[in-house]
Amino acid sequence: MSEIVFTVRSESDGAQYRLEASRTDRGIRFTCSCAAGLKGAHCQHRLALLLKDTRACVEVIDADVAALHQMAKGSHLMQAVEMMVQAQATVDEAQADLRRAKRVLATMLGG
Numbered sequence: 566m567s568e569i570v571f572t573v574r575s576e577s578d579g580a581q582y583r584l585e586a587s588r589t590d591r592g593i594r595f596t597c598s599c600a601a602g603l604k605g606a607h608c609q610h611r612l613a614l615l616l617k618d619t620r621a622c623v624e625v626i627d628a629d630v631a632a633l634h635q636m637a638k639g640s641h642l643m644q645a646v647e648m649m650v651q652a653q654a655t656v657d658e659a660q661a662d663l664r665r666a667k668r669v670l671a672t673m674l675g676g
């Protein structure tokens with residue numbers, strides 16, 4: 566199985582990182598050459614591409630992005646990404662609820 570390679574540019578310092586995705590027996594292997602990626606931590610570059618956010622890509626090749634998603638589809642990696650997105654949405658919703666509750670409380674205490 567061939568490898569899919571992406572190059573992304575860091576927003577903060579312009580450094581370029583290389584991402585490589587390939588299929589394995591267990592799903593997908595997706596590496597990034599940034600500091601977080603090399604340490605084995607999850608990095609924003611891989612997460613962004615798995616979420617179809619190609620803004621950091623030096624060159625966007627639609628076929629490669631599509632191939633990455635085909636490769637990741639149904640994998641444990643993609644399940645984990647979806648779980649994270651869902652958890653983030655829950656947090657965002659809770660924060661919005663908290664802001665609303667604080668506004669209501671402030672109105673009551675201020676009146």
Ligand SMILES: [Zn+2]
Nearest residue numbers: 597599608610
């Ligand atoms: Zn990275």
